[in-house]
Amino acid sequence: MKIIYKAIPFLVTLFLSSCSAYFNQPMFQEPSRTGELSKSTNKLLDLPPAAQPVEVAVYNFSDQTGQYKAVELGSTFSTAVSQGGTTMLIKALEDSGWFIPIERENLNNLSTERNIIRNTKQEYVKNLNPNEPPLPPLLYAGLLLEGGVISYDTNIITGGIGARYFGLGGSAKYRQDRITVYLRAVSTSNGEILKTVYVSKTILSQAIDASFFRFVKFQRLLEAETGVTQNEPVQLAMKDAIEKAVHDLIIEGIQKQFWSSQGGKEVNDQLVAEYIAEKETDESTLLFDRLQVGRDAQNTLGISLGGNLPDNDYSTQELGFLGSLEYGRHFGRFFNVNLKTSVFRIDNGRQYRNVFASADINGQFALLPNDKLTPFVYAGSGVIISLLDPKNDNAFDTGEPFFKVQYGVGLEYFISKKVGVKLFGEHNLVFTDKLEKAVQGKRNDFYFNFGVGVNYYFKL
Incomplete structure (x- = not known):
């Protein structure tokens, strides 16, 4: 039970x-209705x-x-x-x-009936009423x-x-x-x-x-x-x-x-x-009720805000800030190449905290380029460099640059032909274990970036 x-x-x-x-299943016969x-x-x-x-x-x-x-x-x-x-x-x-x-549609039926009326009127006029008006003509x-x-x-x-x-x-x-x-x-x-x-x-x-x-x-x-x-x-x-x-x-x-x-x-x-x-x-609506946007702009300027989450040798891993600026150049409907600069903070609490800058180049592929809501994937490489002295958060100290690769996925919604709002997530692989100044084990450091942004599309 x-x-x-x-x-x-x-x-x-x-x-x-x-x-x-x-709950309105037919159980009885129903009368005719309009x-x-x-x-x-x-x-x-x-x-x-x-x-x-x-x-x-x-x-x-x-x-x-x-x-x-x-x-x-x-x-x-x-x-x-x-x-x-x-x-x-x-x-x-x-x-x-x-x-x-x-x-x-049934002109023959109408013509037949009019002939009957006409013949009847002729007999009526001839025998009874000479003043009977003739049959009016058909509308055309x-x-x-x-x-x-x-x-x-x-x-x-x-x-x-x-x-x-x-x-x-x-x-x-x-x-x-x-x-x-x-x-x-x-x-x-x-x-x-x-x-x-x-x-x-x-x-x-x-x-x-x-x-x-x-x-x-x-x-x-x-x-x-x-x-x-x-x-x-x-x-x-x-x-x-x-x-x-x-x-x-x-x-x-x-x-x-x-x-x-x-x-x-x-x-x-x-x-x-x-x-x-x-x-x-x-x-602008495709067959499956998908809204499409005609876009002929070849250039994009974008700004993004979000967070950074490290995965390194320290046990404490907290959310840091992320800010990015990027420029993209489109080659056809599906593909574009973009240059991006970012400033973010890797935060391991008391163990380590530092602000970094990165410069990336990515190739991006739009899965549904003419849709109002389009997913995209991208991948590329770049360099990352520290901006502060890890022992003193207020001291400017440019460190050693490191090479990295990154890949990510996102979703962009076009408010208009020129403005799009995007949501993205990105995985960054750094080919060193020295990013946070701690070398432990055999695994290199990496981190995640994610956030929201706005893209502006324009022609030169």
Whole structure:
């Protein structure tokens, strides 16, 4: 029973992270409801009114992926995405208030019905009412909207985590797909493609499960399992992407002065400015939601503050100060060479304390050079020299220089294209046992530097 009591907190913790799905499991039939709003619906509805809505025609906005729904053992004859793209697009155009959608998808049905009405009116006019007005003409569109769903990529990210101990275990798994749509506006007067927009939307699937398997006593086996799986609806993701495409088409049309809002230039400029800022963020985000920063500066100036921790022949090893200045020159995106001067104190308490200076040259390699947050590694060599007399902390006494090598790792976060904040740790190997004036054993002295710093990037 003690094992069961230990399992309860684990199961509670595991499922609290997904309680919204787990504690709202469907148990009964539910009535029909109004369709859900997507993440982009409110952005579309919040647009200011148009100065003059534009008549648009949509003949077809189809699934161009040709992809069938994937299953574990192959595929089925069900398509991966909805075939109702035209209907979704017309609904988005109607919700925006900037367009007057004209029926063109089932034009044959509309033409047939109008012929029936026309023939009926002719008979009615001929026999009963000569003053019956004729059937009004069909509206024609100034714009054609074309495009479709051009890709559905599955498993662009998959992963998970799990653990099992003494019959108790749990796991969490996730998968991310992506749907992509293109939408273009075509002028019916000359066939010119006025604007094309491209939107992608990720689709998340999650699964969490827990199990318990244990013999609680002789011939008594306790086994329990539970779990929940949550899949983002593909139809809702497709609706979101289409609505975002319509929103972007409206703003880019304002930017190109194809149409305008009722508020005039001031409202137009505000909409365009907000859209450009959002677009710059989107374009600087890589596939896996990694922010990238375009950097073309070739030079870096940096300043760092931190601490020094020795590892030498004395038993007492305390934290000393560290200050550094450096200049770096970049050769391509990944590699740079930097020169660094440092002042630091090696502190062994009462046994030894001294201030040193060092000059280093390092080669540094950035692992993710265009990311907002990038790790880096570096290595190089340098010289170190004491600045004070170890017997008198206030007496300046330049000692013998020593050769050393160093290597380190770090992480840099770019506040802007020109300023980055870094965190680093460094191991320094000195090829002597005389650094702290004590020679014991066969091992040479070494020390660690670590700290934070700021880099400024610039061009000459």
